[in-house]
Amino acid sequence: MPVELWFPVPFLVYDAEPAVRDAIRSKVFAYLDTEEARRDVAPAPSESVSTSYFNPQASILADAKLTELEEMVFGAANAFLVDTLQLPPRRLEVERAWINVFRPGAQEAQHSHDGSLFSCSYYVEAPEHCGNIVFPDPIGERRAHRAFTQTIADNFLTVREMTFEPQPGRLVMFESWIPHAVHCNKSDKDRISIAINLRQAR
Numbered sequence: 001m002p003v004e005l006w007f008p009v010p011f012l013v014y015d016a017e018p019a020v021r022d023a024i025r026s027k028v029f030a031y032l033d034t035e036e037a038r039r040d041v042a043p044a045p046s047e048s049v050s051t052s053y054f055n056p057q058a059s060i061l062a063d064a065k066l067t068e069l070e071e072m073v074f075g076a077a078n079a080f081l082v083d084t085l086q087l088p089p090r091r092l093e094v095e096r097a098w099i100n101v102f103r104p105g106a107q108e109a110q111h112s113h114d115g116s117l118f119s120c121s122y123y124v125e126a127p128e129h130c131g132n133i134v135f136p137d138p139i140g141e142r143r144a145h146r147a148f149t150q151t152i153a154d155n156f157l158t159v160r161e162m163t164f165e166p167q168p169g170r171l172v173m174f175e176s177w178i179p180h181a182v183h184c185n186k187s188d189k190d191r192i193s194i195a196i197n198l199r200q201a202r
Helices: 018-032 035-040 067-084 140-149
Strands: 012-015 092-102 108-111 118-125 133-136 161-164 170-175 180-182 191-200
Touching (some): 018 067, 018 092, 067 118
Antiparallel strands (some): 108 180, 133 180
């Protein structure tokens, strides 16, 4: 019998070419060694992550001159919009861009980026066991139903949450309304990521 699938939650996962990955990494580490970074990348008020998010004047794309990453993100976002969501093209712009440094033991609580169109995480440094990004099923009623009826399984129809393992050079993009969190960094090294929110150009 034919089955129709509705209410999907798409994710774009893209791994940068090694040369691009290495160029971005070099620029980020050079930036982190500056007085500007030491001023702007600070512990979050209620989280264990150090971030430039709380300085609205800072933009890691401009501050670290990450033109390669910006081009990658816009290319991915346009493909996500047109090819995956099957929506008409529209002009996009960066709403916010910030750097996150998860030191050993750091994690981040569940949150979303409501008001933006797309959000993404790009991984600069990602040692093994540094903490996956996790997306619980955003349909709360379905999560509750799966738990109550014991119908959770490891496939895309019945999984209760989806996780992506960080890899250096990996970009994970999703619609900004989707809740997500970051697992604890259980490595002995820093996990460094860049977060970007995109919106329709104004």
